[in-house]
Amino acid sequence: MLKHYINKGAISFIAFVLFSLICMKLNPAYANPKVLMETSKGNITIELYEQEAPITVKNFLSYVSEGFYNNLIFHRVIPNFMIQGGGFDKKMNQKPVKDPIKNEARRGLNNKRGTLAMARTNVINSATAQFFINLVNNDFLNHKDNTSSGFGYAVFGEVIEGMDVVDTIGRTRTHAFGMFRDVPIKDITIKNMSVIE
Numbered sequence: 429m430l431k432h433y434i435n436k437g438a439i440s441f442i443a444f445v446l447f448s449l450i451c452m453k454l455n456p457a458y459a460n461p462k463v464l465m466e467t468s469k470g471n472i473t474i475e476l477y478e479q480e481a482p483i484t485v486k487n488f489l490s491y492v493s494e495g496f497y498n499n500l501i502f503h504r505v506i507p508n509f510m511i512q513g514g515g516f517d518k519k520m521n522q523k524p525v526k527d528p529i530k531n532e533a534r535r536g537l538n539n540k541r542g543t544l545a546m547a548r549t550n551v552i553n554s555a556t557a558q559f560f561i562n563l564v565n566n567d568f569l570n571h572k573d574n575t576s577s578g579f580g581y582a583v584f585g586e587v588i589e590g591m592d593v594v595d596t597i598g599r600t601r602t603h604a605f606g607m608f609r610d611v612p613i614k615d616i617t618i619k620n621m622s623v624i625e
Contacts, residue, residue, distance in 0.1 A: 460475050461475075461476045461485065461489060461625065462476070462624050462625040463476065463622065464620075465621050466618070466619045466622075467502075467597070467619060468617040468619060469593050469596050469616055471593065472561075472587055472589070472590035472591075473590055474544055474585045475586055476488065476489070476584060477537060477583070477586070480536065481537065481582060481584035483530050483532055487555075488559070491514075492622065495621075496557060497557075498621065499517065499619070500515065500617070500618050501517065501518055501618065502597055504560075504609075504610045505598060505600055507563070509562075509563055510561060510562050510563055510566065511597045512547055513558070513616075513618060515557060515558040520606065520608060520611070525557045528548075528553055528554045528556050531553050531581075533570070533579055534580070537583035537584070538570050538583060539566040539567065539570055539580075539581060540562060541562055541565050542561070542562065544559055544586060545559065545562065545581045545582055545583045545584065546559055546581060547559060547560050547581070550576050551576070552574075552576055561594050563595065569581045597616055600612045600614070600616060
């Protein structure tokens with residue numbers, strides 16, 4: 429009798445787990461948001477880590493939904509380091525932004541190749557709209573301590589398609605443009621950014 433009860437209980441538990449997994453697969457609420465970034469060099473698809481970096485993802489998606497990034501450029505490109513965009517137009521005019529957000533760098537996501545992270549100043553909680561994509565593993569950008577230099581840069585997503593496009597952008601020739609350094613000689617434009625999932 430006890431053996432029968434245990435077997436029945438085990439079967440019920442397995443059925444519950446399988447049902448939960450199916451629901452998670454079918455319910456889009458369980459899926460990470462994905463964003464398509466259409467650039468003048470090709471398309472880049474990014475998966476956003478909503479659970480790991482909720483504040484940052486919410487902030488990024490708000491800019492995406494408002495069309496903020498459309499027609500901005502990658503204004504800073506450093507080979508074997510990262511490509512940065514989301515702040516300037518083709519004339520290097522900075523676009524007005526919302527209030528800065530809390531830095532989520534200590535939530536455990538690392539600045540490895542292909543990840544998307546928030547750009548900021550020396551002030552820990554100063555990120556607004558600008559982001560960068562890591563071309564290599566940049567461990568020195570990870571959270572180490574609570575000082576300004578050690579707090580790190582918040583990762584909130586990762587390129588899942590189009591890393592070849594990212595690498596192409598990363599190899600582009602750059603020059604100084606007024607007070608700015610590492611600006612691509614030929615504009616690399618973010619044509620459109622949209623949520624696709």
